Structures are given as structure tokens and as C-alpha cells.
Amino acid sequence: MKFIAPLCAAMMLGVGAAQAQVDLTTYADANGDLDVQKLTCAQLAGTFQEDADFMTVWYSGWYNGLAGYSKLKLDRAKELEHRVIVYCKANPDKKVITAMDINIKQMRKELGIKVNDEK
Template structure:
């Protein structure tokens, strides 16, 4: 898993300088432990990407920054206690729980 984190960090570091380079990250392989171990800037990037992904799937076309920060904090807190869980699975479970409450 450290290879994935290092690859993600390396890819994000090259992104601004290599306009034609392509980096492929398998988001479904990022564990909670990987997410917690990332640098804050990388955590922010992954959080924003995942938020956009799930919000698009739900049909939302707006950004609620307060909800984003609250959701990010909740996911990070959960991930700190469950480092072996897969990040996308954790987020999907949170989305499912949110939809049941509506």
C-alpha cells in the first residue's frame, strides 16, 4: 500500500509540470491507512476528488463547503480507527447511510 501512496504523491508532484503525462491511480485500492498517512495536501486532493465523484453520482451540481468539511472530518476520524478498510467502501457506506436518512 505504501507504493500506492508514494505513486500518488509522485504523480501529484509531477502533475503541474508534465502537461502530457498521464498518471493512473486506482482509487479503489486506497485504504484508510493510506489516506491517513498522506500529506495534508494530498489528503485534500483525494478528498475533493472523492467528494466530486460521489456528488456527481448522486446528481448534485453544487458544492456545500461546510458539508464537505464535515464529511471529510468524519471519514478521516473513521479511517484513523479503521486503517485496513478500503476508503471507497467507507465513503460508499456513509453515502448509503445518508440516503437512508433522507
């Protein structure tokens, strides 16, 4: 019996700490538009996984388009997504666009990739 009470308390704390996932459209305006420059890491983390995946791919494409880089390397895209998620978990108050910028530039630097916006 003396082990049951602490176990129940621990389980209740875990349930309280769990956050419900919301649809990405929760953060859209009245017209259904999502301002990608205002989306925070906490908001991204609070969406369903497929929405978070979609957004990180979208951001990656946007950055690559700005740089005039029209290729997608799947392993790099997945690595970037992982890095952004790790960054966002550590920095929930930051904007996703900031997380993408930091991590894309870091990966490009590590891999020796030069693109039009960084030359």
C-alpha cells in the same frame, strides 16, 4: 536521574510510533494513475494532509456526480472529510471508497437528502 531514563524511553517510543508522510503519487502506477478504488485508509492517512484533503474532495465529487447531484455545500464537504478521517483512523484496512460510501450515505440519511442513486 531516576525520572530521566523513563522520560527518554517514552520519547523514543513516541518517535518510533510516528509515521513519515509520503506523497500521494507513491500509490500511483507506472503511468502515474491512482486507482481510487484500491486506495486504503492507511494509505490515505499516510499521505500529506493536502493530499488527503484533495482525495476526499475528489471522492465526494465522484459520488455526487454518480448521483446526478451537482452542488457543493462547503460545510457538509468539510464535515464529510472529518467523518471519513475518523472512520479511516478506526479502520485502516478498509478502502477509502468504502469509507466515503458509508459516510456519504449516513450524512444523506441524517439530512434527509435523496439523490438519484438512492431513490
